[in-house]
Amino acid sequence: MDQQIFAPKPNDLNGPWDVAIIGSGPSGLTSSIYTTRGAASTIIFGGEKWGGQLMLTSNVDNFPSQPGILGPELMGKMREHAVIFGAEFLERTVSEIDLSSNPFKLMANGQWFMAKTLIIATGAETTWLDVPGCMELIGRGVSSCAPCDAPFFKDKKVAVVGGGDSAMEEALVLAKYATEVIIIHRRDSFRASQAMQKKVFDNSKIKVLWNTEITKINGNEKVESLDLNNGSNLVVDGIFMAIGHTPSTEIFKDKVELDEKGFVKKIKTEKYGMATSVPGIFVAGDVHDHEYKQAITAAGFGCMAAMEVLKYLEEIK
Secondary structure, eight states, X not given: OOOOOOSOOOSSTTOOEEEEEEOOSHHHHHHHHHHHHTTOOEEEEOOSSOSGGGGGOSEEOSSTTOXXXXXXXXXXXXXXXXXXXXXXXXXXXXXXXXXXXXSEEEEETTEEEEEEEEEEOOOEEEOOOOSTTTGGGBTTTEESOHHHHGGGGTTOEEEEEOOSHXXXXXXXXXXXXXXXXXXXXXXXXXXXXXHHHHHHHTOTTEEEEOSOXXXXXXXXXXXXXXXXXXXXXXXXXXXXXXXXXEESOGGGXXXXXXXXXXXXXXXXXXXXXXXXXXTTEEEOGGGTOSSOOOHHHHHHHHHHHHHHHHHHHHHHO
């Protein structure tokens, strides 16, 4: 693509910018594509570890037009797309925000930046098991998204860790492909809804190991087996984590309204659907999304937030 600059930039890197985006996953980068094409000067705080959860993913088969693309490659393309249209991308982490007046102020690497509007796209972190082998084998049999990766485990044996509705959903999706799905739960009962439990218990492919914990995930190039706290070893081809997500909202506590789980709360109005409790601040992606948690839905939320930001900027002009 030829170099195309749609958005102007302020004379000073510190701003004020029309839009600041915190986060550089699919939601944040999609937001920036829309804001820059809307001629709004845009700065992205991508973080030292930029790109979101897809940077830990191997093959991505469910992003339109990109079957089989590697997660980091997909995020690289999104970043390149955003920068072509004029976004300023900083690999810096925002550590502090001041929302007491507009322009808003954001601290990153000891430097203050100013922006008239803000899109929160900081995402949510998968809760991984704190056992040897887990982090080392992410993307090589360790996963947190059955809708993303289940087809890779066709005719294989997999495990799911967890006991809530998410664990039941993961197991049911995996059962469509795998020969056997084993749910490993540390207690003697699930906390999932009765309806979800019934679906699991009625599926002949799904087995449950009660009162069981994983002590180690074994494998060299890929997951090969699990060591369990009862001293046994379970041979599997993959393991899916369904023990929760932690929204990346620490810096927004007591400044933007969060829900009981710590996710940013959307405040719907007649004009806006992606607004927050603070006028001029909008939200997109997994940082507010409890349900879908997909790259494509995050991108869609990013589009929506950006279009509302452009509307808001036009109103306050």
